[in-house]
Amino acid sequence: MKNIIEMKDLVKKFGPFTAVDKINISVKEGEIFGFLGPNGAGKTTTISMLTTLIKPTSGKALVAGHDIVTEGVDVRSVIGVVPQQFSLFQELTAEENLVYIGRLYGMSRPAIKERSDYLLKIMSLYDARNRIAGVFSGGMKQRLSLAAGIMSKPKILFMDEPTTGLDPQSRIAIRELTKKLNSEGMTIVYTTHDMDEAEKICDRITIMDKGKVVADGTSEELKHKIASHHEIEIEFEELSADILAALKKLPFVVSLSHQGDIINLTVKERKNVFFMLSSFLNKRNQKVVEIKFKEPSLEDVFIQLTKKDLRDG
Amino acid sequence: MKRSTARAEEKEVLLDFRKMGAIVRKNFIVMTRDPIRLIPLLVFPIIMILVFGYISGNTPKHISTAIVPYDNSELSQDIQQEISNSETFTVNHVVSTEDEARRLLDEGKVRVIVVIPANFEDNVKRGVQQGITVIVDESDSSVAATSKQGLMGIISKVSSKISIQKITSFQHSVGTATMKLQQDDRSHVNLYGPIAEKLAPAEVYMNSEKKMSDQEVKALLASSTSLHLYAPYHDTTLLDENNTWQATPIGYDAQEAQKGAAMQSSYLMGSAISEVHAATMVARQADSQAISAASYNNYKKNVAAPLQTINVFTQYDANSMLTPVVYEEKAAYGTGKRAIDFVIPSIIALTIFQGAVMGMGRSIAGEKKDGSLTRVFLTPTSNVTIIIGTLSFYTLFETIRATFLIIISIIFFNIKIEGSLLLIGLIILIYASISVALGMAISSMVKTEQQFMAMAMLISMPSMFLAGALFPLQAMPKFMQVLAQFLPVTYAGDALRGVMIKGFSIGYIIYPLAVLLLFLAIVLGIVFMVFKRDIE
Numbered sequence: 001m002k003n004i005i006e007m008k009d010l011v012k013k014f015g016p017f018t019a020v021d022k023i024n025i026s027v028k029e030g031e032i033f034g035f036l037g038p039n040g041a042g043k044t045t046t047i048s049m050l051t052t053l054i055k056p057t058s059g060k061a062l063v064a065g066h067d068i069v070t071e072g073v074d075v076r077s078v079i080g081v082v083p084q085q086f087s088l089f090q091e092l093t094a095e096e097n098l099v100y101i102g103r104l105y106g107m108s109r110p111a112i113k114e115r116s117d118y119l120l121k122i123m124s125l126y127d128a129r130n131r132i133a134g135v136f137s138g139g140m141k142q143r144l145s146l147a148a149g150i151m152s153k154p155k156i157l158f159m160d161e162p163t164t165g166l167d168p169q170s171r172i173a174i175r176e177l178t179k180k181l182n183s184e185g186m187t188i189v190y191t192t193h194d195m196d197e198a199e200k201i202c203d204r205i206t207i208m209d210k211g212k213v214v215a216d217g218t219s220e221e222l223k224h225k226i227a228s229h230h231e232i233e234i235e236f237e238e239l240s241a242d243i244l245a246a247l248k249k250l251p252f253v254v255s256l257s258h259q260g261d262i263i264n265l266t267v268k269e270r271k272n273v274f275f276m277l278s279s280f281l282n283k284r285n286q287k288v289v290e291i292k293f294k295e296p297s298l299e300d301v302f303i304q305l306t307k308k309d310l311r312d313g
Numbered sequence: 314m315k316r317s318t319a320r321a322e323e324k325e326v327l328l329d330f331r332k333m334g335a336i337v338r339k340n341f342i343v344m345t346r347d348p349i350r351l352i353p354l355l356v357f358p359i360i361m362i363l364v365f366g367y368i369s370g371n372t373p374k375h376i377s378t379a380i381v382p383y384d385n386s387e388l389s390q391d392i393q394q395e396i397s398n399s400e401t402f403t404v405n406h407v408v409s410t411e412d413e414a415r416r417l418l419d420e421g422k423v424r425v426i427v428v429i430p431a432n433f434e435d436n437v438k439r440g441v442q443q444g445i446t447v448i449v450d451e452s453d454s455s456v457a458a459t460s461k462q463g464l465m466g467i468i469s470k471v472s473s474k475i476s477i478q479k480i481t482s483f484q485h486s487v488g489t490a491t492m493k494l495q496q497d498d499r500s501h502v503n504l505y506g507p508i509a510e511k512l513a514p515a516e517v518y519m520n521s522e523k524k525m526s527d528q529e530v531k532a533l534l535a536s537s538t539s540l541h542l543y544a545p546y547h548d549t550t551l552l553d554e555n556n557t558w559q560a561t562p563i564g565y566d567a568q569e570a571q572k573g574a575a576m577q578s579s580y581l582m583g584s585a586i587s588e589v590h591a592a593t594m595v596a597r598q599a600d601s602q603a604i605s606a607a608s609y610n611n612y613k614k615n616v617a618a619p620l621q622t623i624n625v626f627t628q629y630d631a632n633s634m635l636t637p638v639v640y641e642e643k644a645a646y647g648t649g650k651r652a653i654d655f656v657i658p659s660i661i662a663l664t665i666f667q668g669a670v671m672g673m674g675r676s677i678a679g680e681k682k683d684g685s686l687t688r689v690f691l692t693p694t695s696n697v698t699i700i701i702g703t704l705s706f707y708t709l710f711e712t713i714r715a716t717f718l719i720i721i722s723i724i725f726f727n728i729k730i731e732g733s734l735l736l737i738g739l740i741i742l743i744y745a746s747i748s749v750a751l752g753m754a755i756s757s758m759v760k761t762e763q764q765f766m767a768m769a770m771l772i773s774m775p776s777m778f779l780a781g782a783l784f785p786l787q788a789m790p791k792f793m794q795v796l797a798q799f800l801p802v803t804y805a806g807d808a809l810r811g812v813m814i815k816g817f818s819i820g821y822i823i824y825p826l827a828v829l830l831l832f833l834a835i836v837l838g839i840v841f842m843v844f845k846r847d848i849e
Contacts, residue, residue, distance in 0.1 A: 076693040081691045083688070087687050087688040089685050091342065091347055100335055
């Protein structure tokens, strides 16, 4: 599959602050590309650049083959955006909003009517089409925002945290719609906080932190990347300081922490670890309640890479 | 997908009218969806008119004035001097016709015209009451009132000066005449003296106890006859209606004299004496009449001139004697213009400005803040289309609002529109564009509506007070008047007032219109410069 978005040493500085620092990311045509990172990582700035809202300080990016700086109009013609913030006209009805957006894309009136009816239906907003968008619930607003984003049948859809702040049902609805659109051939750039969500719908994921790409790949690849570090949880009946000190000295142990009678070990390799630990514990006659390997989640990957919790920012 | 690609291939359309139409339509919906927002927009100007329409400001000074002296006499110059000396007026034009002066008034170069009529001084001297015509630009109630008051004062001052002069001169004439008459009385006595002297012998005789000899009587008669010859009889009507001397002798002397002579021999001395006495009485009467005639000639010579003056005065109208010069007012434009008529255009200009500038806060800064402008930026719509589309809507809206205001003015304030509605529309359109563009420029430069409000205040506050709608500009310090020259509201007010109230055609408002267009060009230039798609 060819790359539909290509970024080359893309930089964005706001005064002395570097929001995006020389990133090189490609998005393949037809995929759902996940953009992960804590707040302030530079995701939204990157999306703003790709959607021509702001100009990069340096570097280059092509969206569907169009330069984001010199061919802004062409870029805008092939993309759709569901911004982080609800950005439609509160005073307009759902339908009027879609008609307005359609007009701004230069669509004909019959085409607008057809498209907006279709979108209002699939977004379950048809019955509410004559209601003012300002009074919509968060989920309705987001569905309307999505409808507006794909009004012009874009090749690429940028979705900036589309499910943030929504109830589980609305999240599921948005996710389902995203998958549906993708299955129809739309490339989707999806920004999210939700690791679970990213894991569920994204084909590939890029993790950003402090303006830099810290990792990318499929969710499995990412997990594998930190698979060199495995966590093992051991619950003792009674943990002694001697044992703790002895465990620390073990060659395969990278780090160790404990809480009460439970210790958490990070080890380099999974291979033979269980056996070695068993014999070590047996030798010292330690009674163990439970010993288990912890399967790394994307969240662990994230924390491992960014050294911070996702939602802390 | 096909469609959007197709659109993209059209490349950037600098000004997409269909998209512009969509922007206009969207703004219209937004505006009408929120009627609460409309209420203050429409009510505000009415309050402005009511509250400020009647506010009186400071006393204006140095009101530019044109004088039309159809008479160049000393008196006329005195009046001009008097006006020049006053602090209220600055005479910057002395023109030869009223039309010329009216043109200056139309162009706004002068606010007051003073017309001094032809033959002014002559007429004043002849006792014909003269009016000095004052034409005041009513556009500024305070300026108009001050001008009228000031000129009334000056004219009344001049008038009473002339009046005092006239009365003094009258008194002088009467005095002279009285004096002459008194002198004449004395000359009358003097004239009478010698005659009485001549008559003395007869008196002596008449009063003597002793009998006179014939010889003595004869001598007496001789002297008496000489008197007879000297004094012919005259009709008692000495003057005719034209005051010309009527010397019509009636019956005379010779017979009487001979009669007397004949008597001397044939009648008794006593009767002769009584005859002489009678003759003497007749002579005396005749003499006195003759003296009167002579003295009248003399009197006429001495008293006629002062009497003539008095006579002229008596023919004067008492009014012209008391107020030889009166203040007369002529309407500058049509009749019955009130202060409110002139305030309305400024209020409209001000309202358009305030409304447009303030409205743009929501339009760009607000939409920027809530992201809806971002949404527009995400579409392949050019800046020019967005700017012109937004401008179009608000310009249209402000034009409609101004129309509404004019209708309100007609209904509530009985305003009569004198000029072309089309021209009014044109001015409003240009002016609304400027105001909207200015608001848009500010809106584009700031990040939030709050910032916008602060910035907009900076511009709209001076406009409010320097527009001349609330306070007369001429009552303000010079630097403020200069500052006002940099505000579009000044020109829009002038142009609107010109057409609405003065009924000007386009030719008369070329200057403000040209300045407005210049403003529009500059402000639009600024908008295109500061309107950034970059939403950093």
